[in-house]
Amino acid sequence: MPVETAVLVLNQNYEPLNVCNTRRAIVLLDRGKAEVLEHGLGVIRTPSLTLLRPSVIRLVYMIRKPRPQLKLTRREVFIRDNYTCQYCGTRTKDLTLDHVIPRQKGGTHSWENLVSACKVCNHRKGSRTLNDSRMRLLRLPRQPRATTYHLFYQHLQEYVEWQKFIPEWEMVHS
16 A cells, blocks of 8 residues: 555644645654544554554644635536526536626636536627626626535545544535
8 A cells, every 4th residue: 555645634623724645644643743533544664663554633733724715717617606507507517617707808717707608608698798698697606615525525535534524524415
């Protein structure tokens, strides 16, 4: 089993902070900066000892960090809009991005100006404003909050022991 598996790092108050590799987790544990809460599968062997592989560690001191922001990507806009065209309400995976105020008319490439649109609606609107195209949005676009679940969901299927430390996991999967 490779040494470079993921380890969930919790703050002193058990709030998920980030994910590090096993090597970094061992250094934090060895220096007394963290404690193991959950072990993963397998062991780590050194010349002098054998350690159970950590899966979840908790820092012994509090880290203050700003609330994370989601990156503005096509995928994140589609997730925010629930894979639904914001003009006609069609739910599909075959979507395009539309600038509500076209860039050539001063619109920005931002959360508040991007929406998911089906190809038919995007073509119909073209590079016109909502008034010029006589179209309406189902919902005004806004920047979504980055939840703990959202930040760690890609690891939660593989590392089942992490799920109890991610508060939103129960709400999403119940």
